[in-house]
Amino acid sequence: MNSHILNMLAAAAADAPPAWVQFLPLVAMVAVFWFLILRPQMKRQKEQAAKIASIKKGDQVLTGGGLIGKVVKVDEHYAELELGPNVRVKAVKSTIADVIPPAGAAPAND
Numbered sequence: 001m002n003s004h005i006l007n008m009l010a011a012a013a014a015d016a017p018p019a020w021v022q023f024l025p026l027v028a029m030v031a032v033f034w035f036l037i038l039r040p041q042m043k044r045q046k047e048q049a050a051k052i053a054s055i056k057k058g059d060q061v062l063t064g065g066g067l068i069g070k071v072v073k074v075d076e077h078y079a080e081l082e083l084g085p086n087v088r089v090k091a092v093k094s095t096i097a098d099v100i101p102p103a104g105a106a107p108a109n110d
Contacts, residue, residue, distance in 0.1 A: 051098070051099055052093055052094065052096055052099075054099075055071055055074055055079060055093065055096065055099060056071065056074060057071055057072065057073065057074060058070065058071060059071045059099050059100075060099070060100040060102075061079070061081065061096050061097075061098065061099050061100060062096070062097045062098045062099075062100055063081070063091055063095055063096055063097060064095045064096070064097045065095070067081070067083055067089075068083075068100065069081030069082055069083045069089070069091075070082045072088060074093075077092060077093060078090050078091065078092060078093060079091050079093050079096065
């Protein structure tokens with residue numbers, strides 16, 4: 001009786017697909033994750049870093065804390081911002097969230 005069961009298991013194992021086929025769904029999920037999530041995020045990070053690196057005197061910026069100010073002075077790590085008349089703060093460049101385009105520029109969706 002045991003040999004009959006063993007023969008059935010051996011026949012089932014002979015018909016099984018190769019082991020690497022079991023990893024195909026996992027590989028497909030990693031590929032989808034890469035192309036839909038990781039790659040676009042890395043692209044946005046590079047664009048943000050380039051935008052922050054190109055800050056110059058006179059640009060209007062938005063800080064991570066929600067403050068909008070005009071850049072008065074820029075060095076390698078810091079930007080001095082004018083928030084209002086006679087109100088200046090020194091901000092770390094990496095905390096600047098965005099560079100606001102000039103008011104005369106057309107919106108991107110027009």
